[in-house]
Amino acid sequence: MPRKKNGQLAARPRGTKLGEFLRAERLKAGLSQAALAAHIGGLQSQIAMWETGRRCPDLVQATRLLGVFGLWRGADLIGAVQQDWPPLKPRKRK
Numbered sequence: 001m002p003r004k005k006n007g008q009l010a011a012r013p014r015g016t017k018l019g020e021f022l023r024a025e026r027l028k029a030g031l032s033q034a035a036l037a038a039h040i041g042g043l044q045s046q047i048a049m050w051e052t053g054r055r056c057p058d059l060v061q062a063t064r065l066l067g068v069f070g071l072w073r074g075a076d077l078i079g080a081v082q083q084d085w086p087p088l089k090p091r092k093r094k
Contacts, residue, residue, distance in 0.1 A: 016053040023051045025069045040064035 026036050026047070033047040040061060049055040057065060065071075 018056060019051040019053045022047075022065065025065075025071075026051075029069060031068075036068065039068045 026033070029036075031039070033051075034044040037044045037047050041064070042061060046055070046057075046061075050057055
């Protein structure tokens with residue numbers, strides 16, 4: 001649930017859909033945050049930040065997550081990421 005700010009609901013933090021997806025896959029695999037971090041060569045705190053939407057994994061980390069979860073095609077992960085990130089606007093050339 002989004003945190004309240006001045007009695008109002010705050011905007012949903014970026015990365016929440018991805019975080020929900022990662023947490024669900026981690027729990028489905030029966031892994032703790034620390035165990036998942038060990039599998040991908042990261043830190044438990046990184047996993048926690050991804051799951052809460054404070055940060056997003058980079059391409060290398062995302063690829064390692066795909067391997068751990070057995071999602072080689074990555075369609076589920078890509079779908080979760082696309083829901084969180086706004087589309088990029090092309091820059092005008094000078």
